[in-house]
Amino acid sequence: MPTSLPNLLTYARIAMVPAVVACFYFDGDAARWWALAIFVLAGITDFFDGYLARAWAQQSNLGRMLDPIADKLLVAAVLLVLTRAGTIAGWSLWAALVILCREILVSGLREFLAEVRVSVPVSQLAKWKTAIQMIAIAFLLAGPAGDKLIPGITETGIALLWAAAILTLYTGYDYFKAGIGHLTGPVKTADPRRAAGQDGKP
Template structure:
């Protein structure tokens, strides 16, 4: 294995995947959310960048081809676990997350079973869009935690009536509570919509791979 720039970026992306969860073990929120968001977005950008470098600089390798999808799946799966956990198992997040996780396990199992013929399950353009949709949705949902906890910090010690008066416009909004609450709601609902879109694309690619694999799953005549 040659340590080319694309391979190094892929390995770093793989290491960043568990780092997203580790941020919440060593830092308090919202700092953990900020660090996790930065790590996730940076790693997601390298997903495009290392592929572009590999093609343009003719540095494509079997090691990179093997590790790249593993790094992508690790990032998505770990981020989904973190977001689902901190959402309080919100069904609007849990259901699309379940679809995505089921598809990833199912397709990985197909590839393992097919062995030498797994090459027929090559990554399609739709699968690339699926990965992009997943990355964007998860990044948006990570930002929700940032706005949520900054809002909680600013209203700490306030009584409910005061908070309600500020949000309704009866009192001046010196702490920008309305803006924080708007961004919190916007990123949550926007992230949920994007996550459902990603889940739909994920299911479609899973069905596509299964259809391609069916001829190779039939029992041979005795």
């Protein structure tokens, strides 16, 4: 149901993406704290939309499609604005690039495997990767504003970002290893009668 609470929470998370980005158009520490607050709120909606959908039996195809898209939009947008702000710079750009590329590649692989009706479950290590990645981004959003309160906030965020990037490479390899047999196998064609329009449908 498009207007169920779990789906509304997912819509809200997507709406928070431009809100986080907008914070970086303002100067000062307050903008950083607002960006962090919105990001944390988005993470809370990420937990509750899935939890409530399962608890209330309101899982839907729309929710299954939008939930991972919302997560990837949020992560990609925040990594980009952190790079623009200079919080992620130098060699750390490679860590961000690894994370972004993996998200795109795994999304493409999952879409392909779904077409051939092959499910690749999310591993426990992949869940840890996601958790570390989100914590790293939270530290980096606080960035210089956080360093004024507790020195080393930005450096901790960068270290966690590299840890997430390393786990990203490992878990990404696991996904491709699970799907490589289907990628290199013969192409499965549709029913020739259906393809030729012989089933009575256009």
